[in-house]
Amino acid sequence: MLKKAGRKSRGRRSLLWPALAIPGIVWLALLFILPMYVVLAIVFGQQDPIFRNAIPVWNPLQWNSAQFQYVFSNIFGANAIYGPAILRTIVFVLIASCLCLIVAYPVAYFTARLAGRWKGVLLIMLIAPFWISYMMRMLAWVNLLQNDGLINKGLSLGGLFNVQVDWLDGMPLTVILGLVYGYVPYMILPLFAGLDRIPQSSLEAARDLGAGRFSAFVRVTWRLSQPAVIASVLITCLPMLGDYYTNDMLSAQPSTSMVGNLINNTVLTPGQTGQAGAFVVLVLAAALLPMLWYVRSTRDEGARS
Amino acid sequence: MPDQTVDNPDESRAHRFVRPPLSRRSFLQRSAVAGLGAASLVAFLDACASSNINGATPSGSPGLQIATPTNPVLWPISADNPVIAAGQKPEQGGVLQLYNYADYIDPNAVKSFEKKYAAYNVKVQISTFNDTDEAMTKIRAGSVPYDMYWPSYDQISRLVNGKLVRPLQQSYIPNIKNVWPSFENPWYDQQWRYTVPYTVYTTGIGWRSDQVKQDIGGLSNPYASLWDPQYRGKTAVIDDWHTAMMLPLLKAGGTDMNVTDPAQIQEIGTQLTAMQAATKPRVTITMYNDISTGQLGLSQFWSGDMVNAVSYLPSGQSPKVLNYWFPPDGKGSVDNDLMVILAKGKCPVLAHLFIDHMLDTTTALGNFSYIGYQPPQNSINPSQLVSDGYLPANLASCTVLPEYFDVGFRLLEMSPSVTALWQQQWQKFKAGG
Numbered sequence: 001m002l003k004k005a006g007r008k009s010r011g012r013r014s015l016l017w018p019a020l021a022i023p024g025i026v027w028l029a030l031l032f033i034l035p036m037y038v039v040l041a042i043v044f045g046q047q048d049p050i051f052r053n054a055i056p057v058w059n060p061l062q063w064n065s066a067q068f069q070y071v072f073s074n075i076f077g078a079n080a081i082y083g084p085a086i087l088r089t090i091v092f093v094l095i096a097s098c099l100c101l102i103v104a105y106p107v108a109y110f111t112a113r114l115a116g117r118w119k120g121v122l123l124i125m126l127i128a129p130f131w132i133s134y135m136m137r138m139l140a141w142v143n144l145l146q147n148d149g150l151i152n153k154g155l156s157l158g159g160l161f162n163v164q165v166d167w168l169d170g171m172p173l174t175v176i177l178g179l180v181y182g183y184v185p186y187m188i189l190p191l192f193a194g195l196d197r198i199p200q201s202s203l204e205a206a207r208d209l210g211a212g213r214f215s216a217f218v219r220v221t222w223r224l225s226q227p228a229v230i231a232s233v234l235i236t237c238l239p240m241l242g243d244y245y246t247n248d249m250l251s252a253q254p255s256t257s258m259v260g261n262l263i264n265n266t267v268l269t270p271g272q273t274g275q276a277g278a279f280v281v282l283v284l285a286a287a288l289l290p291m292l293w294y295v296r297s298t299r300d301e302g303a304r305s
Numbered sequence: 306m307p308d309q310t311v312d313n314p315d316e317s318r319a320h321r322f323v324r325p326p327l328s329r330r331s332f333l334q335r336s337a338v339a340g341l342g343a344a345s346l347v348a349f350l351d352a353c354a355s356s357n358i359n360g361a362t363p364s365g366s367p368g369l370q371i372a373t374p375t376n377p378v379l380w381p382i383s384a385d386n387p388v389i390a391a392g393q394k395p396e397q398g399g400v401l402q403l404y405n406y407a408d409y410i411d412p413n414a415v416k417s418f419e420k421k422y423a424a425y426n427v428k429v430q431i432s433t434f435n436d437t438d439e440a441m442t443k444i445r446a447g448s449v450p451y452d453m454y455w456p457s458y459d460q461i462s463r464l465v466n467g468k469l470v471r472p473l474q475q476s477y478i479p480n481i482k483n484v485w486p487s488f489e490n491p492w493y494d495q496q497w498r499y500t501v502p503y504t505v506y507t508t509g510i511g512w513r514s515d516q517v518k519q520d521i522g523g524l525s526n527p528y529a530s531l532w533d534p535q536y537r538g539k540t541a542v543i544d545d546w547h548t549a550m551m552l553p554l555l556k557a558g559g560t561d562m563n564v565t566d567p568a569q570i571q572e573i574g575t576q577l578t579a580m581q582a583a584t585k586p587r588v589t590i591t592m593y594n595d596i597s598t599g600q601l602g603l604s605q606f607w608s609g610d611m612v613n614a615v616s617y618l619p620s621g622q623s624p625k626v627l628n629y630w631f632p633p634d635g636k637g638s639v640d641n642d643l644m645v646i647l648a649k650g651k652c653p654v655l656a657h658l659f660i661d662h663m664l665d666t667t668t669a670l671g672n673f674s675y676i677g678y679q680p681p682q683n684s685i686n687p688s689q690l691v692s693d694g695y696l697p698a699n700l701a702s703c704t705v706l707p708e709y710f711d712v713g714f715r716l717l718e719m720s721p722s723v724t725a726l727w728q729q730q731w732q733k734f735k736a737g738g
Contacts, residue, residue: 050369050463051441074732081733088737146600168600169538170585252587254737265735272728 043068043277054273067274071282082262089258092172093240096179097233100187103180104232108191109221112198123192129185138249141178142168145250170253178246183236190235194228195221230294238287259283369462371718377492380465380499382472389653391476395425399652401659404440404451407433411668411675418662427655444469444647452650453659455503457642458493459718464645470499471646477657480664485681485707488641500643501660504678505705507608507713508548508638509631511592516602522630522702528556530603532576534583539602541587541595542580546731547716549588551638552605553577555714562638562714565723574730581734588735593617596627608703609678612696624697631702631709639705639713641681670695679705 041056044063048055057063075082111122129137144150145167156163167174198221206216244260259279267276372378382388403410415429432449434440437460444451445467456464464470475481481489481501488502510530512521516539521527531540531552542549551562553576564570580586587601593610595601597617611629618624631637644663646656662668669680674695679685690696690704719727 050466051445053442081729082736085736146598148599166538170587252589253585254581254588254735255585257735257737262732262736265732269728 039277039280043274043281045274047271047274052270068278068281071275071278075282085257085262086259088172088256089241089260092176092179092258093237096176096183096240097237099176099180100184100236101229101233103184104187104191105229108188108195111188112192112195126185126188126192134182135245135249137182138178138246141181142249145174168250170251170255172256174250175247175256175258178250179240179243182243182246183240186239187232187236190232191225191228194225194231198224227298230297234290234294237290241283241287369466369718371462371720372458372493373717374492374715377495378462379495380461382498383468386468386471386648388472389474389657391474393654395422395427395655395658396652398426399655400428400430401453401652401655402449402451402650403429403431403453403659404444404449404647405431405433405453405455409455409676409678411672413675414663414668414672417668418659421662422655422658429659441469444649447649450649450651451647452652452656454645454647455642456645457640458491458500459716461493461500461643461645462718465499469648471648471650471653471656472498473501473646473660474657477654478661478664480661483664483666483669483682483684485683485710487707487710488681494643500645501664502681503642503644503663504609504676505639505641505681505710506678507631507703507705507709508543508551508640509606509608509629509702510603511596511606511611511614511627511629512603513596513599513601513626514628515626516599521603522628526556527630528552531586531605532556532580532583536603537584540584541589541592541601541604543592543605543607544588544590546728548638549605550577550727550731551714551716552580555637560636560714563717563719565719567726570723570726570730573727574733577730577734581737597622608705609676611700611703612677615697615700625699627697627700629700629702633702635706635709635712637709637713638716639709640716641710642678679703681705681707 038056040060040063041058042054044060044065044067045057046055046064047053071082074080075086107126111119111126115122145152147164147166147168149167151167152163152165155161155165202220202224203216206220211219242260242263244258244264247256247258247261248264263276263279263283266272266279370378403415410431415431419427419429432451434443437456440454441460441463443449444454454464454470461470475497478501481497484502488497490496491500491502494500510521510527512530514520517530517536519530521530524530530536531542542552547562550573553573554562554564556576564573587595587604589595592601592604592606593614594617596604596606597614598619606629608629608631611627614627615624618627644660646653646660650656663672664680664682666682666684669682670684673679673685679690685704691698691701696703
């Protein structure tokens with residue numbers, strides 16, 4: 001009797017845990033897998049010949065890869081009209097991510113380890129930018145950076161020098177700094193979480209065993225914070241890859257177009273919706289590789305510890 | 306409009322600020338042109354024109370008849386979509402549903418219409434869309450029975466073929482007499498069976514005289530100034546492939562803005578690349594704002610947007626700084642917008658009466674001062690617009706003359722395969738390649 005009851009409760013428990021995953025699975029199915037299928041049905045779908053709107057084809061057996069091939073050949077083929085924008089995106093995102101890390105790591109480090117009783121206040125201040133819409137923050141920069149804006153006025157020290165930097169006239173630097181400004185909060189938070197978890201005792205042990213401040217940082221803090229660094233770089237990189245409004249607002253010039261702009265341009269054009277879908281699929285594939293690598297590396301990490 | 310701005314800039318700005326960041330003109334133009342010719346996969350499109358799987362049948366025959374000034378079209382009236390009877394009373398208690406761009410109609414024009422037919426307890430409701438693609442999708446879906454819609458003439462073929470518009474009972478619209486005679490039998494809709502004109506506009510060059518020392522309008526080739534390296538970082542072109550891509554054609558003295566020769570289209574792309582190298586233009590549709598704040602010095606411009614730019618100037622700034630050039634002989638790009646009655650609307654009589662109301666001279670002028678785009682009214686002439694305060698003297702060139710439509714160039718629909726070639730050059734330009 002007792003034995004039976006025990007088995008029964010274990011059975012109930014083993015059903016309970018998978019059941020807890022149901023909301024997540026439903027969420028994923030409704031908001032990721034299903035939309036992804038719609039995107040694919042449009043990429044490989046048809047068009048209304050009069051109104052040119054996309055007609056999704058739901059049966060994969062009837063899919064037509066013409067739009068996908070068109071985009072693919074224009075990225076990698078001899079007629080690579082999208083090539084420069086793709087390359088530019090990679091360079092912009094790499095530079096912006098490095099700058100983000102350079103800014104975010106010391107801030108997160110200070111907040112996690114040195115801020116003491118100010119930690120809570122600092123954290124709130126770091127989260128504060130989230131309360132204002134990204135669009136509003138970029139619009140504020142447009143005002144600051146315009147030719148007679150505060151930045152140029154500041155640089156000229158109140159008219160002492162004649163500074164006329166055309167910040168908003170298609171400067172790659174402006175776009176990159178815009179990306180850094182926009183996404184740096186997303187990097188600070190995971191870094192903070194990672195750094196905050198590092199036990200003080202490990203550092204004390206390193207110092208006791210003769211490591212200097214720098215050596216202790218490199219061998220203990222930096223090593224232990226690496227998963228957080230990778231996670232935070234990924235969290236900022238991925239939205240940057242699809243970003244188009246930073247560029248639209250701070251430059252609006254083709255000379256700084258990124259992949260996000262290509263998607264935005266095509267998705268708004270009737271007859272090219274399928275191409276926009278093809279870009280989305282390609283960006284997803286490009287983003288998936290580092291993501292898989294991250295999942296793998298953290299799993300190894302877990303297995304080791 | 307300028308008198309409002311000068312006398313009471315704050316009030317004028319307040320109502321301007323509720324507008325979306327993109328002007329409805331820009332939206333209209335961009336999406337209308339894009340909507341018609343945005344195919345980029347010739348083979349693919351041809352394929353779907355012949356085979357329509359999945360039960361998604363197009364509303365009409367796949368072959369679109371394209372109207373051009375040299376090939377005017379008389380659209381058929383089908384038995385299942387007839388002209389309504391003449392002499393009917395307005396729908397009692399009717400709600401007239403307008404489907405338009407945001408702020409593309411003067412609220413006072415709507416109010417005076419409601420007042421005029423107060424005995425029938427008439428209400429007008431305005432719904433807005435962001436681009437004509439969205440609008441066409443919703444009109445086709447028919448979930449809201451909109452009575453009226455504001456397209457451009459390059460959509461008319463799809464609207465008629467899809468039986469989305471109702472043929473007009475012209476006896477309700479005596480005010481057509483106020484409209485330029487050329488619009489009583491336009492090439493895109495012979496005998497004005499389905500459309501009446503709403504606004505007219507030109508596409509030229511706008512500049513700020515404090516940033517641009519040359520008198521652009523006085524140059525031998527004003528279009529070439531957009532390739533002049535001394536204006537690097539100060540210029541812009543309109544973010545619409547057909548509108549911007551006609552610039553190389555205009556610069557070269559071309560008269561056909563719808564070229565089909567692949568070599569010529571390739572040359573347009575080469576010229577755009579040269580422009581990119583010389584001046585790094587912005588590609589935008591907010592020039593009316595950017596030129597007023599001084600971010601732009603020289604730009605391709607729609608005449609109506611230049612009129613709007615006056616009300617975006619910082620307070621105290623004289624509108625004299627703004628200039629607009631369009632070839633005085635009219636040999637430049639001219640276009641017009643339309644009003645149509647939708648087939649699924651519930652108040653066809655009211656819709657006809659509303660069209661007549663909008664063609665009334667007083668209503669049309671009030672509407673002009675609100676939206677900045679000129680109605681093709683006989684009563685309008687350049688000296689009157691300036692003396693009545695609709696335009697500052699230095700922007701008299703924003704006035705659109707009827708003669709322009711005899712000699713001006715049109716942006717027409719093109720075949721999918723030609724469009725694909727144009728679009729490929731545009732995509733290359735926009736990708737910064």
